[in-house]
Amino acid sequence: MTDVLQLRGLGKTYAGGKGRGETVALDNVDLTIGEGEFLSIVGASGCGKSTLLRIVAGLERQSSGELLLDGTPITRPGRDRGMVFQQYTLFPWLTALENIEFALRDSGRRERSDIAREYLEVVGLTSFAEHFPAQLSGGMQQRVAIARALALRPRILLMDEPFGALDSQTRMLMQELLLAIWERDRLSVLFVTHDVEEAIFLADRVCVMASKPGRVRELVRVEAERPRILEQQSSSQFMAARQHVRGLIHDEAVHATSGLEAVLARREPSGEGTS
Amino acid sequence: MAALFGAWAAVTYGGLVSDLVLPTPSAVLKSLQTGWHDGTLVADTRDSVVRILAGFLISSALAIPVGLFMGSYKVIEAALEPPIDFIRYMPAVAFIPLTLIWFGTSATQKLVILFIGIFFQEVLLIMDNVKTVPRQLVDMAYTLGLSQWQVLRTVVFRASLPGIVDTLRISMGWAWTYLVVAELVGAESGLGFRIQQAQRYLDTGAIVLGIMLIGLLGLIFDFSFKFLYARSFRYLGRTAGAR
Numbered sequence: 001m002t003d004v005l006q007l008r009g010l011g012k013t014y015a016g017g018k019g020r021g022e023t024v025a026l027d028n029v030d031l032t033i034g035e036g037e038f039l040s041i042v043g044a045s046g047c048g049k050s051t052l053l054r055i056v057a058g059l060e061r062q063s064s065g066e067l068l069l070d071g072t073p074i075t076r077p078g079r080d081r082g083m084v085f086q087q088y089t090l091f092p093w094l095t096a097l098e099n100i101e102f103a104l105r106d107s108g109r110r111e112r113s114d115i116a117r118e119y120l121e122v123v124g125l126t127s128f129a130e131h132f133p134a135q136l137s138g139g140m141q142q143r144v145a146i147a148r149a150l151a152l153r154p155r156i157l158l159m160d161e162p163f164g165a166l167d168s169q170t171r172m173l174m175q176e177l178l179l180a181i182w183e184r185d186r187l188s189v190l191f192v193t194h195d196v197e198e199a200i201f202l203a204d205r206v207c208v209m210a211s212k213p214g215r216v217r218e219l220v221r222v223e224a225e226r227p228r229i230l231e232q233q234s235s236s237q238f239m240a241a242r243q244h245v246r247g248l249i250h251d252e253a254v255h256a257t258s259g260l261e262a263v264l265a266r267r268e269p270s271g272e273g274t275s
Numbered sequence: 276m277a278a279l280f281g282a283w284a285a286v287t288y289g290g291l292v293s294d295l296v297l298p299t300p301s302a303v304l305k306s307l308q309t310g311w312h313d314g315t316l317v318a319d320t321r322d323s324v325v326r327i328l329a330g331f332l333i334s335s336a337l338a339i340p341v342g343l344f345m346g347s348y349k350v351i352e353a354a355l356e357p358p359i360d361f362i363r364y365m366p367a368v369a370f371i372p373l374t375l376i377w378f379g380t381s382a383t384q385k386l387v388i389l390f391i392g393i394f395f396q397e398v399l400l401i402m403d404n405v406k407t408v409p410r411q412l413v414d415m416a417y418t419l420g421l422s423q424w425q426v427l428r429t430v431v432f433r434a435s436l437p438g439i440v441d442t443l444r445i446s447m448g449w450a451w452t453y454l455v456v457a458e459l460v461g462a463e464s465g466l467g468f469r470i471q472q473a474q475r476y477l478d479t480g481a482i483v484l485g486i487m488l489i490g491l492l493g494l495i496f497d498f499s500f501k502f503l504y505a506r507s508f509r510y511l512g513r514t515a516g517a518r
Contacts, residue, residue: 059414083418088409093433093510103419134512152419 004156004188005033005056010065012051012214024213025051028065031207031216033156036186040199041207042245044253048214049192053160056190057083069155079103082149086161089145090133096120096140097129100148119147122181139170143177150181156188164193172230175201183227196249200241201233208248211256217248295477302480303487306473310484315469320488323465326382327447327454330389335443338397342439345398346405347431356402359395367392368456380461385454392453397446404438405431437508444500451493 012026025048033039041049054060055067058077067074069081083089090099100116107115120126123143133141142162149157163171175198182189182202193199199206200222210217224237232238254260280300286292287299294302310316345352370391378384408431416430458467466485473481 054414057414057418059417077417077420079418079420081418083415085411085415088411089415091412091430091434093436093508132510132512134510158418 002035003032004035004037004070005031005190006066006068006071007031007052007056008066008068010052010055010067011063012048012055012060013063026055026062027213027215029214029216033188033190036188037205038182038189038191038203039205039207040191040193040203041209042193042196042199042249043209043214043217044211044249044256045194046214046256047209047211047252049209050160051214052209053158053190053192056156057081057158079152080155082152082154082157084142084145084149084157084159084162086164090141090148092133095130095132096125096136096144099133099144100151103148103152115151116147119151120144122150122184123147123177137170138166139174142166142174146178146181150185150187154187156190159189159191161193162191163198164195171195171198176230178202179228196242196245197233200238200245201228206241206245208245208252210252217252220245295479298480298483303484306478306480306484310469310481316488319464319466319469320492323454323458323467323489324492326385326465327389327450329382330386330454331393331443331447331450333386334390334393334397335446338394338401339439342398342401343405343427343432343435346402346408346435347427352402356399359398362391363395363399365391367453371457371460375461380463385457385462388453388457389450393446393450396449397442400442400446401435401439404435404442407438408434437504437511440500440504440507444497444504447496447500448493451489455489 007029010026010029010031011024014023014025016022029052031039041052043049051060055062056074058074058081061075074081090096091102094102097113097116097120100119101112104112104115117126117129120129123146125140125143125147128136128140128144133144136144145162163174166174179202181187189202191199191202203222206220206222208217208220209215220241222237222241224232224235224241254264283297284300287294287297298306307316310319341355345355367388371388374384374387378387412434413426413430416426421429454465455467455470458465459471462468462471466489470482470485473479473485
């Protein structure tokens, strides 16, 4: 498998305010994403997973290390990476169709319209082409955002908690939709979420991150076969993976939350019995 | 509205208050007739409207780009906000004596007062309008390959436009106050000037007429802005609910 995206010793440090030291958001992150691979990143809030994605998107620069897309260093945002954020990703003054066309400004008028309609169909929103974002539900808005990212025909799809603002019912449907699209195009995907189930259900590999400083704790391979269906979520493979990933994140969260470790330690059965 | 008018008619026709304190509705109507026939009504209204539009357009044409840059770049905000804030707190009407010395009762003097009154308030409000544009929308535009200038022009400006139009509507309201005060103090025409003239002759009918005309014009401008907003920003879905 060829690597689409390579992160080598990636680090990000923010200068601290007055009297405070600098904050290490990311420390020595090594990660590769293969051609057609679906990689999820999970971790407690503050572990730098969104920062990592922003750096890959070119919205921020790393402080150290190397970042390569098809072997070429990433220095700025570009259309070879399709981005989907959690919210506010559509331009409110443009219709669903126009939002996609806007991303294709370089193409001719005719071609632009054809591609936009093609991808609206991929996400099943052909009949909502002329609707403005405010007239669409949250799930529909994210579908348009996904269609727009796909329409760029990017090398990799970057998703930052794209379903995080949706209700659980819609979120599940969106996960299935995303899988259907991914199985069709076999696009490389880097998917950031704090939802462990979501991360496992979608991904080939789950990257569990640790915080303070943000770093890769463990890479967990999800062995469940494709195509994935919802029923698999209750299979033993999934349960085991979920248990494992949850455990890692829990330890990490306890460790990272000041003062909590000592409190929780007192709860453990110590054999003293009650007096 | 009807109750207010009824109360006014009752106290004046009923002789509860003298004409010198408050004119009767018919006295106001008579002032309207006189003003219409001698042409002062139209001329004064025209002069005031031209002044306010000129002052408003010049101020806004400058406030929009400056506010856009201040809201988008921290460095520009840090450099410009303190001086603008300082001037903003100086009452525009306090500049009237000074501007009269500089420019006399000319049209320029009215423009300067309007500019001082509008620009400095407007620029800060527009900066705030610009700041409400979600960060993710801007980031999104960058990932679509837009340059910094394109992002500013096609995304940040466009996204904050509804807020800007609302700001313009509100500042138009202040503009009337500044203009009328400037005309009361030193002018050769305009609605404020007419009110000031009427005061000399204790012509309360003409004074009330002037006040009502200013109110009516303000209402028309306000309504125009609201109409423009409703027409231009249907996509926000706030007005679509009426259907």
